[in-house]
Amino acid sequence: MPVETSFMGLEGPHQALESARAAIIPIPHEATVSWGGGTARGPAAILEASRYIELYDRELDRVICGEDGALGIHTFPPLELTREGSTAAMEELEVRWGEVLRELGNRVPLALGGEHAISAPLIRATARHHRARLEAEADGRLSVLQLDAHADLRDGYQGAPWSHASFAYRSLDVADFVQVGLRAVSPEEMEVARSRSGIEMIWADDMWEDDAWMDRALEALGPVVYLTVDVDYFDPSLVPSTGTPEPGGGDWYRTLRFLRRVMAERDVVGMDVVELAPTPGLHAPDFLVAKLVLKLLAYRFYPPA
Ligand SMILES: [Mn+2]
Numbered sequence: 001m002p003v004e005t006s007f008m009g010l011e012g013p014h015q016a017l018e019s020a021r022a023a024i025i026p027i028p029h030e031a032t033v034s035w036g037g038g039t040a041r042g043p044a045a046i047l048e049a050s051r052y053i054e055l056y057d058r059e060l061d062r063v064i065c066g067e068d069g070a071l072g073i074h075t076f077p078p079l080e081l082t083r084e085g086s087t088a089a090m091e092e093l094e095v096r097w098g099e100v101l102r103e104l105g106n107r108v109p110l111a112l113g114g115e116h117a118i119s120a121p122l123i124r125a126t127a128r129h130h131r132a133r134l135e136a137e138a139d140g141r142l143s144v145l146q147l148d149a150h151a152d153l154r155d156g157y158q159g160a161p162w163s164h165a166s167f168a169y170r171s172l173d174v175a176d177f178v179q180v181g182l183r184a185v186s187p188e189e190m191e192v193a194r195s196r197s198g199i200e201m202i203w204a205d206d207m208w209e210d211d212a213w214m215d216r217a218l219e220a221l222g223p224v225v226y227l228t229v230d231v232d233y234f235d236p237s238l239v240p241s242t243g244t245p246e247p248g249g250g251d252w253y254r255t256l257r258f259l260r261r262v263m264a265e266r267d268v269v270g271m272d273v274v275e276l277a278p279t280p281g282l283h284a285p286d287f288l289v290a291k292l293v294l295k296l297l298a299y300r301f302y303p304p305a
Pocket of ligand 1: 150
């Protein structure tokens with residue numbers, strides 16, 4: 001599906017790659033859906049909704065992008081992958097993401113999915129790209145912050161080793177995980193989490209009494225962080241447009257409060273937002289996800305004191 005617009009509708013110098021500090025990369029890949037497809041249409045829906053979002057952010061009291069001196073954000077054309085099966089596509093993505101990172105230099109990439117399977121190759125390429133720094137600062141381990149209803153720690157799912165339900169498992173050799181908002185896991189995934197170090201699980205029902213979980217999550221996060229947001233992390237009353245919704249998910253302001261701290265207290269070197277499956281005629285979830293992407297970039301580049 002061609003993307004006919006840039007993120008936030010930015011034009012000219014405000015979206016030129018040369019002056020941009022952030023880049024949006026649509027990856028409309030969908031191959032291993034459990035139920036209810038449509039994530040291939042996610043990136044286009046997010047970009048379309050973003051055109052109607054205010055450039056001014058009241059919380060930060062500044063224009064985030066779209067005027068001189070504000071944050072330049074470049075939008076790449078959609079990254080299309082081979083249709084020769086999910087394994088071939090994910091191997092291709094790991095190589096191509098390495099190329100994207102070299103092209104971007106110090107710019108921060110934010111990928112728009114697509115299904116969650118894409119995060120494994122993105123994480124693996126990110127860990128390789130930052131290997132020297134990770135070895136110097138973090139025992140060689142990239143720290144992944146995963147907002148998700150699911151742990152995605154299955155060693156393959158429905159015959160696909162590189163499934164959306166396996167992306168975390170496929171990344172364990174290069175990354176540690178802090179998983180926030182979990183509420184649907186299998187016994188096998190619990191066994192994986194218990195038998196290894198480097199997996200911190202924060203359950204959705206522990207997030208309501210107070211903010212102690214935020215301290216726990218930040219303590220478990222290393223200095224160099226990759227953020228992956230599966231939109232089924234949010235409560236389905238906010239984002240019903242996703243393949244495997246689960247009740248009892250994250251709300252808007254609590255989530256923003258946490259992400260604001262993450263961006264201020266850690267170096268987030270890459271991000272993705274995945275699993276939006278747009279519902280025809282229901283635009284609110286698309287707008288929520290587009291606004292979330294803007295908030296992530298705003299906090300990343302203009303962290304409040
Ligand atoms: Mn999920």
